[in-house]
Amino acid sequence: MGNDALRCRRGTVSIGAIAIIAVFMIAVSCFALLIVEYDRYLYVVKVSTQKLLLRGRENLSVERLETSKLKVINKGSVTSFVVGIFVRSGSDIQYIPLDTPINVKILSEREIVLPDGITEEMDVSVITAYGNVFWAAESP
Amino acid sequence: MYVIRGRRGVSEVLGAIVIAVLVLGMSASYILLEMERSERETFSLIDLIRRAERRQKILLSLIYYQVNDGQLEVYIYNFGDVSVTPVKILTDVEVDLFEIYDASVNNGGLPLNEIPSETLVKLVLPVPSTDTFSFVLVTEEGGIFVWEMML
Numbered sequence: 001m002g003n004d005a006l007r008c009r010r011g012t013v014s015i016g017a018i019a020i021i022a023v024f025m026i027a028v029s030c031f032a033l034l035i036v037e038y039d040r041y042l043y044v045v046k047v048s049t050q051k052l053l054l055r056g057r058e059n060l061s062v063e064r065l066e067t068s069k070l071k072v073i074n075k076g077s078v079t080s081f082v083v084g085i086f087v088r089s090g091s092d093i094q095y096i097p098l099d100t101p102i103n104v105k106i107l108s109e110r111e112i113v114l115p116d117g118i119t120e121e122m123d124v125s126v127i128t129a130y131g132n133v134f135w136a137a138e139s140p
Numbered sequence: 141m142y143v144i145r146g147r148r149g150v151s152e153v154l155g156a157i158v159i160a161v162l163v164l165g166m167s168a169s170y171i172l173l174e175m176e177r178s179e180r181e182t183f184s185l186i187d188l189i190r191r192a193e194r195r196q197k198i199l200l201s202l203i204y205y206q207v208n209d210g211q212l213e214v215y216i217y218n219f220g221d222v223s224v225t226p227v228k229i230l231t232d233v234e235v236d237l238f239e240i241y242d243a244s245v246n247n248g249g250l251p252l253n254e255i256p257s258e259t260l261v262k263l264v265l266p267v268p269s270t271d272t273f274s275f276v277l278v279t280e281e282g283g284i285f286v287w288e289m290m291l
Contacts, residue, residue, distance in 0.1 A: 019167035131201025
């Protein structure tokens with residue numbers, strides 16, 4: 001009988017140990033979940049911060065060569081991607097997104113052919129993938 | 141004597157069993173309670189982190205603004221990776237009614253409820269009564285953008 005009681009007490013101790021281990025495992029799994037989420041958040045912060053940093057480094061010089069052409073010179077310290085042409089004529093606004101972004105490497109220049117219907121009187125600018133807008137100056 | 145000894149033995153076993161059942165029951169309840177509490181707290185923290193993550197992904201840029209036909213037109217480019225839903229605009233006062241349109245010539249005039257990623261949109265709202273004001277855009281995701289404007 002004494003042995004049975006002892007066995008039961010041992011069992012009780014085992015149950016307690018299992019309970020403690022289970023609680024510990026729950027805590028560990030919750031903590032692991034939080035670490036994974038926080039790690040993802042940090043990655044998003046890194047990407048966003050990088051984008052904002054690159055945005056600040058963009059510097060394009062845009063010139064109207066002829067009525068239908070733009071010369072874009074990259075004077076910044078980051079490759080720019082022109083995603084669209086923004087045109088203003090009085091209060092009329094046109095935004096022409098490009099099918100494929102035009103990349104302008106550092107210290108290089110690219111010519112962009114403007115779509116039909118854009119006259120010399122219109123103000124033209126380019127919009128980049130980093131959300132900057134650069135207005136064209138008349139060529140000297 | 142025999143009977144008494146036998147009874148004592150039974151009560152010891154019973155006592156041990158009762159204690160074991162009690163410990164088991166309490167442990168199970170504690171584990172269940174702890175699981176529920178941990179799950180609740182963990183998910184509330186995860187929700188907070190995910191909201192902050194969504195806010196971080198919002199990247200808007202003011203391209204141009206003008207007054208046209210008695211309305212203020214604001215051109216905003218979304219250079220982030222996620223669509224953004226404006227819920228509130230403040231100028232000199234809170235703007236009750238504003239409209240969002242796709243600004244590209246391909247989809248010109250298409251009304252939108254949000255600002256899709258890599259898209260230029262035109263926000264149309266009443267002209268503020270003051271010439272200089274802060275244009276505040278609040279998004280559903282919790283982002284707040286402020287641009288100073290002068291008419």
